[in-house]
Amino acid sequence: MSTGPADATGRPQGRRIAVLAGRGEYPLRVASAAAAQGASVYVAVLSGAGEPDDYAAYDAKEYRLGQLGRFLDEIKRRKIDEIVMVGALPRPSFGALAPELSTLKYLPHFARAFQGGDDHLLRGVVTFFEGQGLRVLGPADVAPDLVAPVGTLGRHKPSPIAREAIATGFNLLAALSPFDIGQAAIVADHRVVAVEAAEGTDAMIERVAGLVQAGRLKPGKGDGVLIKTPKLGQDLRVDMPAIGPDTVARVAAAGLAGIAIRAGSVLIGDRDRLATLADAAGLFIEGVA
Numbered sequence: 298m299s300t301g302p303a304d305a306t307g308r309p310q311g312r313r314i315a316v317l318a319g320r321g322e323y324p325l326r327v328a329s330a331a332a333a334q335g336a337s338v339y340v341a342v343l344s345g346a347g348e349p350d351d352y353a354a355y356d357a358k359e360y361r362l363g364q365l366g367r368f369l370d371e372i373k374r375r376k377i378d379e380i381v382m383v384g385a386l387p388r389p390s391f392g393a394l395a396p397e398l399s400t401l402k403y404l405p406h407f408a409r410a411f412q413g414g415d416d417h418l419l420r421g422v423v424t425f426f427e428g429q430g431l432r433v434l435g436p437a438d439v440a441p442d443l444v445a446p447v448g449t450l451g452r453h454k455p456s457p458i459a460r461e462a463i464a465t466g467f468n469l470l471a472a473l474s475p476f477d478i479g480q481a482a483i484v485a486d487h488r489v490v491a492v493e494a495a496e497g498t499d500a501m502i503e504r505v506a507g508l509v510q511a512g513r514l515k516p517g518k519g520d521g522v523l524i525k526t527p528k529l530g531q532d533l534r535v536d537m538p539a540i541g542p543d544t545v546a547r548v549a550a551a552g553l554a555g556i557a558i559r560a561g562s563v564l565i566g567d568r569d570r571l572a573t574l575a576d577a578a579g580l581f582i583e584g585v586a
Contacts, residue, residue, distance in 0.1 A: 312336040313377040314439070315431075318357075319384025320346040323436060323443065323539060323564055327383050328355055330440035339375060341368055346386055366399025369429060380426055381434040382535050417477075419535045435534035436564060444537075445584040447560040451572035453581040455555060456519030463557040463585065465489065466524030474529035480538045485521035485553065490514055498525065498540075499547060506551035521553035527562050539564035545574045545582075555581035 314336045318324030324340070324347070331338050332355070340357035342349050349357040360368050372380070396404060406425050423433050437444045449455075455463060462484035469482055469489055479493030483505050490508065493501045502523065508514040525538050540556060540563060548556055555575075558565070565571055565582075575582045 312379060313375060314338055314434070315372050315377045315380045316340045316355075317380060317382040318342045318347055318352070319382075319386035321384045321539070322541065322566055324384040325352060326443055326566065327381055327436050327440050328352065330442075331381075334439075339372065339377060341372075343384075343386055346384060361395065363395040363400055364397055365403055366397060366401075370399065372431075378430065379432045379434055381436060381439055382422070383436045383537075385539075419532060423532060423535055433534050436537055437533065437561075442568075443564050443566055445558045445560050445563045445565045446568070447584045447586045450565075450568060450582040450584070451575040451580075453555065453575065453579065455522070455557070455581050455583050458517070458520050459522050459554050459557075459581070461487075462520065462522040463524060463583065466522060466557065467526060467559075467585065470524065470526050471529055474531075477528065480527060480531075481523060481525040483521070483523050483551075483553065485514060485516040498523075499543065502544075502547040502551050505553075506547070509552045516552055516554070519554050521551070521555075523548050523553060523556045524558075525556065525563055526559035533562060537562065537564050539566075540571075540582075541566055542571065542574055545571065545578055545580060549578035549580055553580075555583065557583045557585055560584035560586050 312335070314331045316324055316328045316331070316338060318340055328338050328340055338355050340352045340355045342352065342357055342359045344359050344361045349359050403425070406421065409421065426433050466482045466484045469492070470480070473479070473492065481493040481498045481501060482489060483491040483501065491501050491505050505514065509516070523544070525540060527533060527536070527538055540558060544556065571582060
């Protein structure tokens, strides 16, 4: 771990951090937060998830998953000892890794990691990097302002019906946690109408929007809630759920009343921007402790 005098936040100065960047806005936000704290930032852009040019302000390079060995050689050369993994990335298939020679020696570890659900795979990734002497950080460790606070963002608050739906959704997702199948659900019309599975949150919302458009689901005023929360025991360093402007737009298009998220455990990005969008759409966003 980096040593040296600490800054005002208690973090050591002269830190060297690698940001392993997937899709979306959060990798750049995390890199910017780390740089603002005085860290030297190296961005490894996962091929197909972004472009090095997206990180023009930083030292950045693109890597395929099969180039893990090359990536490790580079961060060792740079004396980097901390890594944060952030951004969306579809679960790869083990057979599609196409490893380079420098990566072949690591394949047995990942062969075991792929023999399970997403949580099992991600725990394997964390274990691997820790075994390489790296400290694995979460987005919230580097950029705590990106995480949902407790309470309501914006002007609109959940109705009593919506609060019942929120409680149902959180209870449901807690009960489903051992099955490692998703981080979100939609509760409307006093019942669970959708649970996120392999398709992801956006596709689940669109599925519900189709039910509404077809007249098969008719949420009442103030009813219909997207609930998003990590699974119990989920390692938030490498798999923190997130919402953003697109989530707000999709929820509004589906005719739902709002979004409930677990405070401290879900990325929301720019709080003011999200609150403004929710207000304009007539939605609530509620951070639940």
